[in-house]
Amino acid sequence: MPQQDFAIGVDIGGGSTKIGLVSAGGDIVARRRIVVDSSDGADAIVGRYAEAIRDITAAHPQERPLGIGIGFPGRIHPDNLSGNLGNIPALDDFPLAERLGELFSLPAQMENDGTAAGLAEAMFGRDRDAQRLLLIAAGTGIGVSLTIDGKPFITSGGGLGNAGQLIIHGTEGQPCRQGCIGCLESLASGDALNGIARRYCAEVPASALAARARDLGREADASDVIVTAFEGDPAARAMLTDVGRWLGRGAATWAQIFAPDVILLGGGLSAAGDMLLEPLEKEARACGLDMYLAPVRFSLASLGNEAGIIGAAAQIFLANKP
Numbered sequence: 357m358p359q360q361d362f363a364i365g366v367d368i369g370g371g372s373t374k375i376g377l378v379s380a381g382g383d384i385v386a387r388r389r390i391v392v393d394s395s396d397g398a399d400a401i402v403g404r405y406a407e408a409i410r411d412i413t414a415a416h417p418q419e420r421p422l423g424i425g426i427g428f429p430g431r432i433h434p435d436n437l438s439g440n441l442g443n444i445p446a447l448d449d450f451p452l453a454e455r456l457g458e459l460f461s462l463p464a465q466m467e468n469d470g471t472a473a474g475l476a477e478a479m480f481g482r483d484r485d486a487q488r489l490l491l492i493a494a495g496t497g498i499g500v501s502l503t504i505d506g507k508p509f510i511t512s513g514g515g516l517g518n519a520g521q522l523i524i525h526g527t528e529g530q531p532c533r534q535g536c537i538g539c540l541e542s543l544a545s546g547d548a549l550n551g552i553a554r555r556y557c558a559e560v561p562a563s564a565l566a567a568r569a570r571d572l573g574r575e576a577d578a579s580d581v582i583v584t585a586f587e588g589d590p591a592a593r594a595m596l597t598d599v600g601r602w603l604g605r606g607a608a609t610w611a612q613i614f615a616p617d618v619i620l621l622g623g624g625l626s627a628a629g630d631m632l633l634e635p636l637e638k639e640a641r642a643c644g645l646d647m648y649l650a651p652v653r654f655s656l657a658s659l660g661n662e663a664g665i666i667g668a669a670a671q672i673f674l675a676n677k678p
């Protein structure tokens with residue numbers, strides 16, 4: 357059997373960082389999960405990451421990685437070695453890729469986490485036959501990435517700029533947490549759905565959603581909306597329909613700019629499955645121009661949480677392609 361290539365994928369997430377050894381076939385053959393404290397300094401974080409990488413490579417001596425790929429939840433600088441505006445302040449503008457690369461004498465680079473997820477779907481997902489694959493990652497925020505012929509299409513910040521901040525509605529001038537006014541993310545992200553759920557529970561304390569939150573002893577959030585909707589609650593289903601419709605307007609707009617043949621819905625909210633995807637697709641087709649929307653296949657992302665690690669490693673495979 358020919359020797360397979362491997363790469364290390366480092367997926368820096370909200371609550372934790374996942375590090376894995378990934379094969380060129382897209383399989384994660386070993387993994388570690390690391391929780392860093394928001395007060396940790398960059399050197400301490402590098403030390404923790406390096407320990408996990410050493411651990412994994414020592415356990416797999418036959419599988420010498422080609423390099424280290426990092427998925428970073430923020431903007432990436434043009435050198436693909438560092439970024440900023442992520443969720444770990446110590447890593448802002450810190451040359452993380454360079455440091456990890458030096459420690460292991462391996463090439464290392466960094467990409468935006470949304471771009472990583474899109475690349476993973478384009479290389480290894482169910483819809484990998486797509487020529488132009490647009491991924492909408494609806495999680496805490498909304499990330500949008502585009503892969504053309506298997507390569508990430510970058511406009512700025514290591515991705516499609518801030519495409520999730522599509523300006524789409526009127527407000528009383530209230531900025532979103534990123535600072536823009538009237539964006540899609542403020543209507544259709546996990547954060548937005550958390551707010552919708554909380555306001556609804558305050559208004560309708562006798563609802564199934566409010567009862568669930570009381571049972572759990574906390575405020576309702578997007579995950580409760582999804583669970584309650586699966587149980588058949590019409591109010592929770594209506595919330596998902598609304599969010600799906602807003603995402604559909606975004607999808608129609610991005611389709612008219614980028615002409616994708618596949619639009620995937622991923623991220624935490626995609627756990628709602630067809631309850632979110634169906635209104636999304638219906639609204640996109642109703643609102644957008646047929647010449648752009650008719651060729652599009654709408655589908656759920658297929659790699660789930662794994663997409664982050666796989667996509668982080670996949671940038672190394674891409675860099676090594678002849």
Ligand SMILES: [Zn+2]
Binds near residue numbers: 532533534538540541
């Ligand atoms: Zn915004």
